[in-house]
Amino acid sequence: MTWSEMQPLLSQACWDTLYMVGWSTLIAVVAGLPLGILLVLTDRGGLLQNVVANKVLGQVVNIARSMPFIILMVALMGFTRWITGTTIGREAAIVPLAVGAIPFFARLVETSVREVDGGLVEAVQAMGGNTWTVVRKVLVPESLPSLISSTTTTVVTLIGYSAMAGTVGAGGLGDIAIRYGYQRFETQLMWITVAILAVVISVIQFAGDLAARSLHRRGGRSGQAPTLRLLKARQPAADVSNAA
Amino acid sequence: MITTSGLTKVYRSRGREVTALDGVDLHVREGEVYGVIGQSGAGKSSLIRCVNLLERPTSGTVTVAGQDLTALAGRGPRAGKELRRARSRIGMVFQHFNLLSSRTVQDNIELPLEILGKSGKERSRRALELLDLVGLADKAGAYPAQLSGGQKQRVGIARALAGDPKVLLSDEATSALDPETTRSILQLLRDLNRELGLTVLLITHEMDVVKSICDSAALMEMGRIVESGTVGELLATPGSELAAALFPVDGDASGPDRTVVDVTFHGEAATQPVISQLARTYNIDISILGAALDTVGGLQVGRMRIELPGHYEDNVVPIGFLREQGLQVDVVSPETALVKEGAK
Ligand SMILES: Nc1ncnc2c1ncn2[C@@H]1O[C@H](COP(=O)(O)OP(=O)(O)O)[C@@H](O)[C@H]1O
Ligand SMILES: [Mg+2]
Numbered sequence: 001m002t003w004s005e006m007q008p009l010l011s012q013a014c015w016d017t018l019y020m021v022g023w024s025t026l027i028a029v030v031a032g033l034p035l036g037i038l039l040v041l042t043d044r045g046g047l048l049q050n051v052v053a054n055k056v057l058g059q060v061v062n063i064a065r066s067m068p069f070i071i072l073m074v075a076l077m078g079f080t081r082w083i084t085g086t087t088i089g090r091e092a093a094i095v096p097l098a099v100g101a102i103p104f105f106a107r108l109v110e111t112s113v114r115e116v117d118g119g120l121v122e123a124v125q126a127m128g129g130n131t132w133t134v135v136r137k138v139l140v141p142e143s144l145p146s147l148i149s150s151t152t153t154t155v156v157t158l159i160g161y162s163a164m165a166g167t168v169g170a171g172g173l174g175d176i177a178i179r180y181g182y183q184r185f186e187t188q189l190m191w192i193t194v195a196i197l198a199v200v201i202s203v204i205q206f207a208g209d210l211a212a213r214s215l216h217r218r219g220g221r222s223g224q225a226p227t228l229r230l231l232k233a234r235q236p237a238a239d240v241s242n243a244a
Numbered sequence: 245m246i247t248t249s250g251l252t253k254v255y256r257s258r259g260r261e262v263t264a265l266d267g268v269d270l271h272v273r274e275g276e277v278y279g280v281i282g283q284s285g286a287g288k289s290s291l292i293r294c295v296n297l298l299e300r301p302t303s304g305t306v307t308v309a310g311q312d313l314t315a316l317a318g319r320g321p322r323a324g325k326e327l328r329r330a331r332s333r334i335g336m337v338f339q340h341f342n343l344l345s346s347r348t349v350q351d352n353i354e355l356p357l358e359i360l361g362k363s364g365k366e367r368s369r370r371a372l373e374l375l376d377l378v379g380l381a382d383k384a385g386a387y388p389a390q391l392s393g394g395q396k397q398r399v400g401i402a403r404a405l406a407g408d409p410k411v412l413l414s415d416e417a418t419s420a421l422d423p424e425t426t427r428s429i430l431q432l433l434r435d436l437n438r439e440l441g442l443t444v445l446l447i448t449h450e451m452d453v454v455k456s457i458c459d460s461a462a463l464m465e466m467g468r469i470v471e472s473g474t475v476g477e478l479l480a481t482p483g484s485e486l487a488a489a490l491f492p493v494d495g496d497a498s499g500p501d502r503t504v505v506d507v508t509f510h511g512e513a514a515t516q517p518v519i520s521q522l523a524r525t526y527n528i529d530i531s532i533l534g535a536a537l538d539t540v541g542g543l544q545v546g547r548m549r550i551e552l553p554g555h556y557e558d559n560v561v562p563i564g565f566l567r568e569q570g571l572q573v574d575v576v577s578p579e580t581a582l583v584k585e586g587a588k
Contacts, residue, residue, distance in 0.1 A: 126334070127336075127403075129328070
């Protein structure tokens with residue numbers, strides 16, 4: 001295969017990968033962010049404490065998280081067809097990618113949000129803020145550097161998943177690697193694909209780290225000892241008067 | 245201004261119950277600085293957090309500025325609109341400042357005003373005014389991470405004042421600061437109390453805090469208030485632990501048959517030459533073991549530990565004389581303990 005033959009294949013594949021990963025990341029963030037925050041808020045001692053809801057959400061997230069992506073993809077075919085009208089192509093691949101990434105991102109969000117100092121939440125409550133104020137003014141802005149890192153991790157993971165989606169005709173770099181590299185022994189093309197993936201992933205990781213770090217430096221953890229008083233650890237006790 | 249009655253708080257975790265507050269009746273008058281002091285675990289934080297209902301009392305009531313907050317609390321754990329509005333009129337400062345690291349100093353101070361729905365122009369005007377008030381006019385654009393502890397607490401105080409509260413709650417506001425900074429923050433609180441007529445309820449485990457700025461104080465032990473009153477009242481209470489801690493004098497008896505008494509002077513009595521009168525009237529030798537003159541809660545107070553010859557029984561009359569002069573006399577020699585026990 002000559003470069004002029006490879007070039008259109010590769011640029012189309014790159015575009016397909018970015019398209020799938022871009023949309024599924026967007027969906028994962030839009031759905032995973034509130035889900036992750038809810039996991040924190042509904043937990044014991046949280047602002048919206050609801051043990052049943054928390055258990056159910058947690059279980060759903062765990063099951064979805066532990067599902068191998070390739071199985072998820074097959075299992076969701078009916079759902080995918082219902083949404084996009086087809087099960088092949090890059091649009092169809094976005095559905096399982098997003099569904100797989102939502103719980104993944106939600107868990108990362110949960111971890112980030114839990115690290116926000118409970119004292120800040122308390123301060124806003126003392127000012128007369130409600131739960132929504134706490135989410136908007138404290139939980140999200142204070143965990144932003146960490147949320148950006150989580151998004152980076154999600155994008156990188158989705159690039160990996162999208163290669164698997166390539167096996168069911170979604171296109172993209174994974175598809176090239178399988179069809180040409182594996183099935184037609186186009187070793188050269190395969191290595192170029194690998195190199196492109198490595199570069200793309202490095203650039204994304206670098207940009208994400210840079211963004212997170214610049215925010216971090218601005219606000220920064222102060223000179224104070226790392227007082228990561230967790231939201232959970234702050235108020236471990238159920239209130240007797242409320243429980244009654 | 246702040247009244248709690250029969251306030252109890254029981255924490256229940258994993259089947260274990262901790263009674264943090266056990267029937268606390270607190271009364272803070274308008275315009276005073278009221279200090280609650282006690283050891284770690286005494287329940288001080290629980291108390292102050294119950295005042296703005298960050299913590300729901302298990303029973304009892306909390307009234308702030310004539311409003312029964314416990315009645316506003318509602319059933320569920322979430323704070324309703326009424327309670328939130330009441331909270332916005334109560335400022336609170338924290339030991340660890342609790343400033344948002346993602347916001348500049350000015351934006352931190354604007355936060356309560358955002359919650360109150362004030363316009364951008366009004367918020368920044370008020371924030372700059374408050375920064376000026378706490379002496380940080382040049383730090384508006386800085387991030388909390390760039391400030392010293394004392395500066396952070398000044399921002400915390402400015403933020404607490406943003407909503408024009410009549411009441412300020414302070415949970416160990418100076419406990420994370422060095423002595424020098426502590427003094428300047430206490431001075432600031434005192435000035436705010438005077439200039440704005442702000443009622444301040446502060447909790448602390450440091451006696452110096454109470455001594456330097458409080459008009460009234462309460463001693464808390466195991467969820468109960470064991471002593472309380474204005475500093476003057478406390479100093480006038482024989483055997484008051486708080487008074488002794490606020491104003492300690494040292495000195496041991498020089499021999500076995502001596503009576504040691506602590507004499508506390510305040511107000512007019514401080515200017516009378518009572519000790520020399522005592523010596524002349526009863527013709528006794530008095531040795532002074534220790535003495536101090538200090539300002540406690542804005543009151544000029546003197547305390548002297550003197551030694552009289554002979555046992556307590558021999559000195560009933562001179563001690564009576566001192567009491568007649570309007571002085572407060574606490575007998576500290578070991579024999580009194582025996583006398584008291586014998587009397588039981
Ligand atoms: N959220 C909580 N859950 C369970 N126990 C608590 C909680 N907060 C405080 N306590 C307990 O209540 C008691 C009083 O605590 P606190 O009010 O913080 O005292 P202080 O501020 O005087 O140190 C302590 O025994 C503490 O362990
Ligand atoms: Mg405390």
